[in-house]
Amino acid sequence: MIPLIALLLAAEDPAAHCVTLTRGDPAEAERIAERWSLAGGGSKAKQCLGLALTAQSRYADAAAAFEAAAHLAETEKDAQAATYWAEAGNARLAANDPIKARAALDAALAAGALTGLPLGEVHLDRARALVATGDMTGARADLDVATHDAADDPLAWLLSATLARRMNDLPRAKSDIAEALKRASDDAQVQLEAGNIAALAGDAAGARTAWNNAQRLAPSAPAGIAAGQALAQFDTPTGAK
Template identity: 65%
Template sequence: MILFLALFAAQAAGTSPTSPAQRLDACVAQARTDPAGAEQVARTLGRAGEACRGVALAGQDDYAGAATAFTAAARNAELAKEARAADHWAQAGNAWLAAGDAAKARAALDAALAAGTLTALNRGEAYLDRARALVATGDLKAARVDLDLAVKDAADDPLAWLLSATLARRMGDLPRAKLDIAQALRRSADDASVQLEAGNIAAAAGEADRAQAAWKEAARLAPDAPAGRSAANALTQFAGDPKK
């Protein structure tokens, strides 16, 4: 769920950037393929280039640096009374999550959502990210509230349904978990993480055959990824069962 690039409007092909906004968008476009070069361009833009610098740093896996840049962009936008301040706060929160700092992610996402200017998918993704931060800090009840909002605004995002299903299972709500994992499977059945959780939910419900089938699919889809390895490990419980 990295949203750094999606929050910027695409530049029209062949248009020479002249205004500050156009130069920023051109810098962000460059960051897609040349993050190091875009970082240098961003520095020439001064304060106006902080958002591009954030995208460029994220493209180089410097998520803490990206979060700091997005935070600066958000504060600059607030001072200028620009509507995109909330977008930058959301980007900062997303970057802090990638950097592994849930507390800072929550603070940034609180600011993004408090602004009241995020709409539709962007708002849903911000709720989703804040739910991830809340889960990481142990506030499952608040995360449940945010995920309920996320699946409304970001209904097409399988990750929203996957995390909602996982949280429902952790909170002992298996009927909700089954409904939500079905939505995730409908949208992304070829995702090993979705199949892994489908198996986990089936196992929690005592449905061994369904659990085994889902875990086998997860292991097949991504044998070398964490989800695939977790599924393969879960399947070892059936190793001594001649029926399986």
């Protein structure tokens, strides 16, 4: 067994130690995780592999590793299976596979082991998967849970506000985007959505302010570009009075 694997096994929290390894050299962490798995590392080794692959943006492969970890944990009757399913679902979302993401997230919730913030984050991810597959009603129910259990996460409020706007629930959209702004006013996506909601409410000045903020915060990112396109409607054509 190579020294780094020995270090990993000796760590009080192997998963946390794996995270440290992936930050330093994810490709090497992948190799270590594979050897650890062959050496009988079980679900924790598979989770480590998933983390290493995630750090390399190999999301589909990472999801498969997390799913393998979950299956092993279930065999071992380890309550961490729920966490591994949640990680698999998140990786499937990153891989643009919302159907498989929902299956993994359903499994995470079915395990019944998650509470508080982790539970809220799974509902948040499942809402993302449901929106991607067109189930707005299901997504609304999940986001209601997410904004309660993961209330400190601005993404929960942003997605809830966006969904409310799409469902023509303007009061809910305005309320939820205000919560998102409290937590992440320096996020261009939040400012973009604030502008979208203000525009829907007929508040041209508020829309312009928010879109300008989004463009200022991230001029070359998708949110900043979209804000710039939205602001173009305020341009006065040459020669117009």
